Amino acid sequence: MDLKLKGKTALVTGSSSGLGEAIVKMLAAEGAAVIVHGRNQERAERVANEINASGGNARTAIGDLTTDEGADAVAAAALQGGAIDILVNNAGATSHKSWGEASADDWLDIYNNNVVSYVRMIRRIVPQMKLLGWGRLVHIGGGLGIQPIKEQPHYNATLAARHNMSASLARQLKETGITSNVVSPGAIINPMVEEWLVNAAPKFGWGTDLEEIKYKAVQDLIPNDTGRFGKPEEIAGAVSYLCSNYADYISGAVIRVDGGTIRCL
Template sequence: MDLKLNGKRALVTGSTTGLGEAIAKLLAAEGVTVIVHGRDAKRANAVAEAIAIAGGRAQIALGDLATDEGADAVAAQAQEGGAIDILVNNAGYYHHLNWTTALPDKWIDTYQVNVLSAVRMIQRLVPSMRELGWGRVIQIGGGLAGQPIPMQPDYNASLAARHNLAVSLARDLKDSGVTSNIVAPGAILVPAVKELLEKIAPQHGWGETWEEIESGCVRDMVPNDVGRLGRPEEIAAAVAYLASPHADYVSGATIRVDGGTIRSAF
């Protein structure tokens, strides 16, 4: 299926590893010129080079989106080759904290990275999308936005903010040709998750092989209807659809890619 993305330009924040890397590579495979963003030049260059080797087009933009100065630098680098048509706000992180250890300064840190970084890029890049009459803004959210867990309260709340701002933006973009949507992953098998699960497997009695560990994790920690963890490429596929002209009639929506972890009809 031709997603009709050839010639578009996309900035994928936090794309030097994990979900962002998978999103960048799939968009590039669809003919998009991808701006790989991160704070580490070596890692950003490695992803851009991999895209080029596969026949795609990639540039890099370095900067810390948790600051206005960093966001200015990233926006300037991203637009050096032309206006950005697609903005994927993927950059984010979380602390392994609870309601006792997640002190207000940690909440501020989390909001700077997970929420205000997205706001900064929206305010810098969406005006040109409006002028062109076409564009896509896609937030990477998560099921914890609507069904928070006791742990990581700052992270849960930041995801809810990402979902909320995406819908507010969609309303503001009415009749502009620009859409705003959310992709909400479940538990995804990125390298950091695999490393963590292999580390804690013995204390949970999940076995020694990866198949046993994944099965035990899904059974005990993230039950879903598919019976496995998601793969980064599955998140990338949802992003690519929303980025394409095939999704012209989709705005203010959340696409859950979680194997049925979130058990809600709405």
């Protein structure tokens, strides 16, 4: 399926590794010119070089989005090559501190990382989208923003804020040709998660075979209707669809890609 992204330019924050890397590579494969963002020049250039070597069109924008100065630098570098049609807000931080461990400063820090950083890029990229009369804003949220757990309350709250912010923005952008949506991932497998699962397996009695460990971990920790972890490419697919013209009629939505982990309508 051709998502008709040729001629579009996409900035994906936090795309020098992990989920953001999968997203930026899929958008490039669909024909978009992409801007790889990160705080580390070497890692961002690795991703951009891999995209270019595969026949895509990629460049980098480096900066720390937790500061106004860093966001200014990223926006300036991104816009230097022309207008930005697509902004995927993905960069952020995680924290596993509990209610008793997370201080007020921890709450402020992760809110700045996970919410205000999104706002900084929205404020710098959306005005020129309005001049284009078309744009796509996709924000990466999470199931813990819908059904929070007792742990990491400050992190859970930032995901909920992202969902709320995106819907408010969709209302603000009414009839501009710009849409604002959230993709809400479930538990996604990656090398770091696999390493944690292998190390935790003896404690939980999950066995020694990696596939068995992953299956049993899903049953114990994140039961869902597919019986497995998600893959980064499955999140990237949802993001890419929302960036296309086929998603013109979707705005203010939360698209859950979680295998049915969240059990609500």
